[in-house]
Structures are given as structure tokens and as C-alpha cells.
């Protein structure tokens with residue numbers, strides 16, 4: 001167990017999405033030591049998956065990657081990826097934190113990030129980062145701009161960790177060991193713990209997207225052309241599985257796409273709250289499809305349009321002029337054309353419906369009519385949820401959660417990044433659905449609140 005001595009002005013940040021990145025950079029710039037703990041092999045969080053961000057359509061990687069790189073090289077930031085906070089003791093101004101560093105089986109001090117091991121590794125599995133739409137190797141970085149830009153070995157997929165075919169026989173594979181010139185592969189590497197003393201903690205653990213297969217009537221997991229929003233982000237991404245081409249699984253350009261708002265949000269059966277970002281990214285998708293797929297018809301099914309932010313309403317207006325068809329009504333059901341043909345009388349069938357197409361059924365609440373729209377692809381917008389393990393984090397840190405599992409602020413209006421515990425702060429998606437501008441604002445707010453706290457009598461006397 002390594003024992004590290006931080007200075008009196010050290011802060012722990014948990015979660016390396018855009019919220020944690022912003023907090024860490026703001027604090028580090030003032031000379032504070034930041035210990036940033038990220039569970040995955042890279043920082044970046046959800047934003048790293050996006051191609052463009054609403055409403056300005058900025059290239060996500062272009063604005064995020066420089067910040068990630070600065071975090072990775074900042075002299076005041078101790079970045080610990082592939083790590084988790086195991087224990088925390090003490091109180092405001094004087095915490096002792098135990099961080100568990102998972103075994104990467106690659107010595108990152110020796111690794112040059114050349115990538116040869118990943119190129120030559122013969123074992124593949126589905127890429128979590130690409131939402132299972134592409135494959136990655138057993139030794140991998142989630143994406144090429146990962147920070148740190150060094151691979152980890154997934155022991156569950158790596159042949160070396162499988163027992164030899166015969167007892168006492170040779171280990172399988174080991175290709176990466178052969179090609180790695182600096183000798184960075186270390187199959188003996190063990191998980192280890194490190195201890196740090198910090199004065200304050202900022203929790204930026206973010207959110208998860210709801211599993212859309214929990215709403216079986218929308219056909220996710222049943223029909224291959226029904227996509228979740230994160231799948232569509234990767235499909236549309238220039239660095240994604242199709243090089244950014246919006247196409248069906250068999251490589252066709254869709255002639256029509258339906259985007260269904262509020263998948264599991266504002267719904268008594270799932271989440272009563274509004275996920276706040278889905279209307280806007282649904283509009284972003286409509287624009288991107290129109291831009292990329294010539295002649296494609298795009299239908300947005302919405303309850304009502306929530307375009308609350310700066311430039312958001314203007315973006316919505318712009319799309320109305322781009323020819324997107326807006327249908328006011330929540331989609332109730334998605335059927336395949338093949339199924340649908342057996343369900344209704346021939347005169348109720350949409351014209352030119354093929355077996356491979358999908359039919360979206362909704363009530364158009366403006367027209368007071370049921371609509372049946374045949375499309376080639378459906379994109380769902382799953383609810384912005386608290387993470388499944390947010391209860392564990394809350395227990396570890398003594399945080400309160402609301403009925404939806406999000407961390408509770410000290411005061412929603414006046415102390416939105418403080419908690420009931422004076423030394424612990426929260427920012428970003430972990431306290432509720434938020435877009436990137438609000439998340440970044442909260443990241444900076446948490447940093448400034450930490451600075452005030454470090455100057456307080458409570459922190460100084462701890």
C-alpha cells in the first residue's frame with residue numbers, strides 16, 4: 001500500500017466527466033493539489049461519445065480533448081483512472097481517502113502509447129464505448145484520444161488469463177508481450193490501494209441512460225433498426241463504427257427516420273421528471289440526419305418541446321425551416337412492417353409498407369388523430385437516470401438522495417453545489433439532468449465553493 005503525502009490544500013474529485021474535468025482544472029489553476037479518481041480507463045465521460053453538441057453544433061472532441069489533455073499533464077492534478085474510492089474517513093477539512101487502483105496489466109510508466117499491442121492482439125470483444133456497435137481488442141483504450149493514452153488489458157477477454165489447454169501446459173497468446181518494445185506488459189500486476197489526505201471532496205459521478213428495453217412496446221432489442229440515443233451518437237460519430245455514416249445495419253441509407261422524445265421521461269410508469277436534454281439532442285439528431293442523408297424524411301414525436309437554454313428555441317425554429325416533421329404526440333408503439341400487416345385491416349395500412357420497415361404509432365394530439373408512420377429507423381431518447389450505484393456512493397460519503405436517486409443539494413436555489421456535509425460538494429449530472437453548459441457552470445461553481453471552504457475557520461482548524 002503506497003502512502004502519499006498531499007499538502008494541506010488537497011481536494012478529491014470523484015468522476016472524470018466534463019463536470020469533474022472542469023472542477024479539477026479550476027482548482028488546479030489556483031495551486032491546489034487535485035486527486036481526480038475515475039472508474040474507467042479514461043476521463044471524458046458521456047461527452048467523449050458525442051460527435052456534435054447542441055445547439056451550436058460544436059465538435060465535441062475539439063472542445064473536450066484539449067481539456068482532457070490538460071488534466072492529464074497538469075502538475076497539480078494526480079489523475080487516477082481505472083480507480084475507485086474504497087473508503088473515506090474523517091470530516092470536513094481533514095479526510096483520509098483510500099483509493100483502489102485496478103490492475104491494468106500494463107506498466108504505464110514504461111508504456112509509450114505506441115498502440116502496437118492493440119494492433120496485434122488477436123482477441124476482440126464488443127466495445128462498451130461504441131455501445132456494442134463495434135469491437136475492441138482485449139488490450140485496449142476506449143477511444144484513440146483517451147487520457148491517459150495508454151492501454152489496459154481486460155483480463156476477462158485476454159487469452160493469457162485463460163487456463164492452459166493441458167495442466168502444466170503453455171499459456172495461450174502473449175503476442176502483446178512479444179511486440180511491446182519497452183516491456184510494459186505486466187501480467188503479474190496486482191490491484192493496489194493508495195491513501196490520500198484531503199480537505200474537501202467534489203462528487204461528479206454523472207448519470208446513466210435508462211435501458212430502453214424496459215419499455216418493450218418501443219421495440220428496442222427486438223428490432224435491429226431501433227436505436228438508443230447513445231448508439232446513435234456513435235453511429236453518427238466520424239470516429240465511430242461507420243465513420244459517421246447514418247446507415248442501417250445492412251448498410252442502407254435510411255429514407256425516413258423517427259425520433260421519439262421522452263423515452264421513459266415524464267411517464268408515470270418510469271420517471272415522472274423531465275430529462276431536460278432529450279428534446280435538444282433529438283433536435284440535434286434531426287438536423288444531423290437531414291444534413292447527412294439526402295432526401296431523408298425525419299419525424300420528431302414529442303409531448304411538448306422543451307427548449308429552455310440560450311440559443312435553444314432558435315435552434316428549434318431553424319429545424320422547422322429544414323423540413324423536419326414535428327408530430328405532437330408521444331409514440332405509443334413501434335411494430336415491424338411484417339407484424340403490423342397482420343394486425344390491421346388492409347385499408348388501414350400505410351402506403352408502400354415493406355416488411356423490413358418499422359411503423360410508429362402515436363396519437364397526434366394537435367390533429368386529434370391516430371397516426372401510423374412507416375420509417376426505416378427509429379431513435380429513442382432514454383431518460384437521464386441516477387447511476388445504479390449512486391446509493392453506494394451516497395453511503396460512502398454520507399450524501400442524501402432524492403426519490404429518483406440523484407444527490408440532494410443543500411439548497412436547490414441558493415446552494416446548488418453544496419451538500420448537507422460542509423466538506424463535500426456535488427456538480428453535474430449526479431444531482432439531476434443537465435446539459436453541458438449547466439454542468440460546466442456547476443463544475444466551476446463547485447471549485448469556487450471549495451476555495452471558500454478551504455479559507456473557512458472550519459477547514460483551517462480541522
Ligand SMILES: Cc1cc2nc3c(=O)[nH]c(=O)nc-3n(C[C@H](O)[C@H](O)[C@H](O)COP(=O)(O)OP(=O)(O)OC[C@H]3O[C@@H](n4cnc5c(N)ncnc54)[C@H](O)[C@@H]3O)c2cc1C
Pocket residue numbers: 014015016017018019020037038039040043044045046047050052053054055083084085204205206207208209229230233277281284387393427428429430434435436437439
Ligand atoms: C444521448 C445524449 C446526448 C447529449 N447531447 C448533449 C449535447 O449535445 N449538448 C449538451 O449540452 N448536453 C448533451 N447531453 C448531456 C451531457 O451528456 C451531460 O450534460 C454531461 O455529460 C454531464 O457530465 P457529467 O460529468 O456530470 O457526467 P458524465 O458524463 O456521466 O461523467 C461522469 C464520470 O464519472 C465517472 N464515474 C461514475 N461513478 C464513478 C465512481 N463511483 N468513481 C469514479 N468515477 C465514477 C464515469 O465513469 C464518468 O466518466 C447529452 C446527453 C445524452 C444522454
Ligand code: SF4
Pocket residue numbers: 106110111112113114115116117118150151179180181182183184185
Ligand atoms: S506495445 Fe507496449 S508501449 Fe506500445 S502501447 Fe502497447 S503496452 Fe504501450
Ligand code: SF4
Pocket residue numbers: 120121122123138139153157158159160172173174175176177
Ligand atoms: S496476451 Fe494476447 S489476448 Fe491478451 S492482451 Fe496480449 S495479445 Fe491480447
